[in-house]
Amino acid sequence: MSTFLGLPARRGLRGTSPEPALRGLRGSRPEPVHAPRGVGHLRGSEDFPAAARRALSDTQLRRNLGKATATIRAKRAAVVGELPDWEELRSAGQAIKAETMANLGGYLEQLEAAVTARGGTVHWARDAIEANNIVTRLVQAAGATEVVKVKSLATDEIGLNDALAAAGITASETDLAELIVQLGHDRPSHILVPAIHRNRAEIRDIFVAEMGDADPALTDDPVALAEAARRHLRRKFLSATVGISGANFAVAETGTLCVVESEGNGRMCVTLPRTLITVMGIEKVIPRWADLAVFLQLLPRSSTGERMNPYTSMWTGVTPGDGPQSVHLVLLDNGRTAALADPVGRAALHCIRCSACLNVCPVYERTGGHAYGSVYPGPIGAVLSPQLTGVEDNASLPYASSLCGACYQACPVKIDIPTLLVHLRARHIELQRGARRVPSAEAITMAAASWVMADPGRFAGAQAASRSGRLLGRRGTISALPPPLAAWTRARDAPVPPAQTFRQWWHSQHRDDAEPGPSSQADRDAQ
Amino acid sequence: MSARDEMLARISAAVGPVSAHSGETSAQSRQVSAGDLAGETAARYRTRGELSGPALLDLLVGRLTDYRALVDRATPVTLADQISAALRRRKARRVVVPPALGLPLPDFVTATRDTPPFLSPAELDAFDGVITRAAVAVAETGTIVLDGSPDQGRRAISLVPDYHLCVVEAGQVVHLVPEAVDWLAAGRPLTWISGPSATSDIELERVEGVHGPRTLEVVLVSA
Numbered sequence: 001m002s003t004f005l006g007l008p009a010r011r012g013l014r015g016t017s018p019e020p021a022l023r024g025l026r027g028s029r030p031e032p033v034h035a036p037r038g039v040g041h042l043r044g045s046e047d048f049p050a051a052a053r054r055a056l057s058d059t060q061l062r063r064n065l066g067k068a069t070a071t072i073r074a075k076r077a078a079v080v081g082e083l084p085d086w087e088e089l090r091s092a093g094q095a096i097k098a099e100t101m102a103n104l105g106g107y108l109e110q111l112e113a114a115v116t117a118r119g120g121t122v123h124w125a126r127d128a129i130e131a132n133n134i135v136t137r138l139v140q141a142a143g144a145t146e147v148v149k150v151k152s153l154a155t156d157e158i159g160l161n162d163a164l165a166a167a168g169i170t171a172s173e174t175d176l177a178e179l180i181v182q183l184g185h186d187r188p189s190h191i192l193v194p195a196i197h198r199n200r201a202e203i204r205d206i207f208v209a210e211m212g213d214a215d216p217a218l219t220d221d222p223v224a225l226a227e228a229a230r231r232h233l234r235r236k237f238l239s240a241t242v243g244i245s246g247a248n249f250a251v252a253e254t255g256t257l258c259v260v261e262s263e264g265n266g267r268m269c270v271t272l273p274r275t276l277i278t279v280m281g282i283e284k285v286i287p288r289w290a291d292l293a294v295f296l297q298l299l300p301r302s303s304t305g306e307r308m309n310p311y312t313s314m315w316t317g318v319t320p321g322d323g324p325q326s327v328h329l330v331l332l333d334n335g336r337t338a339a340l341a342d343p344v345g346r347a348a349l350h351c352i353r354c355s356a357c358l359n360v361c362p363v364y365e366r367t368g369g370h371a372y373g374s375v376y377p378g379p380i381g382a383v384l385s386p387q388l389t390g391v392e393d394n395a396s397l398p399y400a401s402s403l404c405g406a407c408y409q410a411c412p413v414k415i416d417i418p419t420l421l422v423h424l425r426a427r428h429i430e431l432q433r434g435a436r437r438v439p440s441a442e443a444i445t446m447a448a449a450s451w452v453m454a455d456p457g458r459f460a461g462a463q464a465a466s467r468s469g470r471l472l473g474r475r476g477t478i479s480a481l482p483p484p485l486a487a488w489t490r491a492r493d494a495p496v497p498p499a500q501t502f503r504q505w506w507h508s509q510h511r512d513d514a515e516p517g518p519s520s521q522a523d524r525d526a527q
Numbered sequence: 528m529s530a531r532d533e534m535l536a537r538i539s540a541a542v543g544p545v546s547a548h549s550g551e552t553s554a555q556s557r558q559v560s561a562g563d564l565a566g567e568t569a570a571r572y573r574t575r576g577e578l579s580g581p582a583l584l585d586l587l588v589g590r591l592t593d594y595r596a597l598v599d600r601a602t603p604v605t606l607a608d609q610i611s612a613a614l615r616r617r618k619a620r621r622v623v624v625p626p627a628l629g630l631p632l633p634d635f636v637t638a639t640r641d642t643p644p645f646l647s648p649a650e651l652d653a654f655d656g657v658i659t660r661a662a663v664a665v666a667e668t669g670t671i672v673l674d675g676s677p678d679q680g681r682r683a684i685s686l687v688p689d690y691h692l693c694v695v696e697a698g699q700v701v702h703l704v705p706e707a708v709d710w711l712a713a714g715r716p717l718t719w720i721s722g723p724s725a726t727s728d729i730e731l732e733r734v735e736g737v738h739g740p741r742t743l744e745v746v747l748v749s750a
Contacts, residue, residue: 262727
């Protein structure tokens with residue numbers, strides 16, 4: 001039974017078995033295993049509010065981000081509008097992904113068998129450390145000390161470049177943006193355009209200072225910058241013996257791997273070297289060849305806002321005489337099975353890394369990607385990173401959202417990110433409740449608010465009292481309230497209370513009218 | 528426990544027992560899954576295009592041009608002249624061609640066939656350009672797909688030279704992406720090409736020409 005409908009059916013079946021009675025008892029089921037600490041890039045050095053506060057004060061960053069996200073939003077809207085069946089494609093994408101997750105083990109075994117039958121080798125990696133060791137060993141076995149890399153979030157997630165460097169292997173990023181990030185000793189800040197936080201003048205300066213072979217007279221014209229990157233990387237491509245890639249899709253039915261890109265650096269890396277190593281999160285498998293028809297329409301339009309990206313490469317194991325003759329696939333868990341174990345949170349694994357949710361997010365647009373502390377920033381990062389690491393290690397991320405819902409609207413596979421955010425907040429609260437003996441400040445505040453709002457007299461009194469807050473605020477905001485309200489302003493500025501409450505304003509405008517309130521005619525009409 | 532067994536056990540614990548996929552043949556599983564999916568959603572997106580004839584070819588030409596590919600229209604009678612004119616404009620003298628291109632080339636061009644033991648990447652870098660055919664073209668997205676057939680050659684030959692001249696027959700053009708996926712064989716190494724190499728990494732401004740061929744010229748042959 002490999003059906004899309006299998007997911008609820010199987011849950012229903014489990015419900016009638018004795019197993020659920022044991023659920024939650026220690027030892028009855030394996031505990032979810034998260035991505036290990038101390039390796040890779042899933043955890044920031046500070047929480048989101050602190051990182052965001054610093055990012056918000058960087059006016060250059062905000063200008064760069066605002067321009068870039070506005071540009072790409074417009075491009076995406078135009079090409080999405082061209083397709084009469086866009087919503088049907090989104091539904092199909094969602095259905096395929098749900099079906100995949102419900103049968104993930106079966107599809108991975110099918111993929112492994114198909115890749116192996118075509119002369120490829122499949123490796124399984126429980127976590128980042130294991131994956132890094134496998135890749136390092138493969139590079140050493142190929143006798144290489146230099147590798148060329150295609151932009152890959154999975155290899156960034158596990159910190160592969162650091163692991164290779166520790167083994168004396170130089171990894172060259174070949175995507176233009178990744179090259180900018182690598183030469184700038186920087187971190188990526190966007191899934192699609194990792195150097196979105198840099199403008200052309202900054203990129204020009206990085207190239208001249210760090211590239212080694214850049215012309216000092218290089219201008220900041222994007223055409224000239226792209227040409228400089230081409231010349232810098234050409235020799236590396238033509239002489240590379242090992243290429244390392246990620247994968248956008250892997251077809252279980254056929255064993256075909258797929259890399260979607262724009263510049264041709266991906267084609268270089270998966271075609272010219274003798275050895276190709278692909279590191280792929282286990283959730284990237286798709287069941288059938290025909291499913292590519294859905295995702296090859298959803299991904300480019302959502303991602304770069306193009307009808308189709310310039311280059312898509314597909315390979316199936318080894319093709320004698322064409323391309324790498326030693327082909328490896330590393331299947332990575334690193335917390336994904338922990339996400340899979342949460343029937344709600346699991347939807348985050350449907351992500352095809354298009355980054356549309358970043359570009360429409362009012363929070364991302366202002367803070368940029370670094371504030372999220374993970375290779376997965378923005379709304380999808382806020383629901384994916386905490387599940388990979390365990391909520392306790394990225395506890396502030398589910399709160400890095402206004403729950404406006406724009407991400408859900410933009411998502412090509414209809415991941416309900418707002419619901420996931422709320423779900424993860426609830427899991428975080430539960431964790432805290434389990435860890436505390438006394439109620440949290442938030443619980444006390446909510447209880448107090450409930451008592452005040454339950455009675456009109458108490459509410460009016462509280463509003464009048466809040467006006468005294470005007471004495472605290474400057475330029476319309478209060479950045480630090482006294483305890484117990486300090487917890488609120490730790491993560492956000494509070495607006496200075498208005499001089500008048502709405503009720504007072506209404507009263508002043510409608511002196512001659514009936515007193516507004518539950519008894520007025522207007523209210524009864526409205527109800 | 529091996530990493531493989533442990534990961535499969537984790538998955539099984541997370542979503543319930545694994546289905547009997549590994550015991551099924553690929554054909555069986557495709558039949559079951561595709562049937563169920565079709566019942567749910569698959570039938571609702573377009574799998575067959577409506578355009579044909581001149582309207583289909585015009586859409587392809589428009590979409591190729593929109594992403595900065597050069598396009599020439601030819602008939603079987605004018606094809607040789609069109610290829611010759613394109614190579615002359617490009618000043619291409621030394622070109623690499625796949626083992627069985629099957630196209631007439633002008634006298635001023637030296638064509639090297641890529642046959643075993645095959646040209647090295649550095650040797651490919653010395654050519655002025657490459658001439659290939661294609662497996663299929665998608666009008667809606669302005670995409671040509673190469674599948675490594677003898678008239679298209681190894682992936683490397685259409686990648687390293689800076690100029691790619693690709694001859695597409697009208698009969699190879701489909702309207703929609705699903706039609707191309709349906710037509711293509713999964714086992715072959717595939718390269719989907721939509722315009723010349725490009726980047727939008729600097730301020731989201733599209734720049735044509737990074738690592739792949741910076742000029743893509745398509746000759747579309749129809750009666």
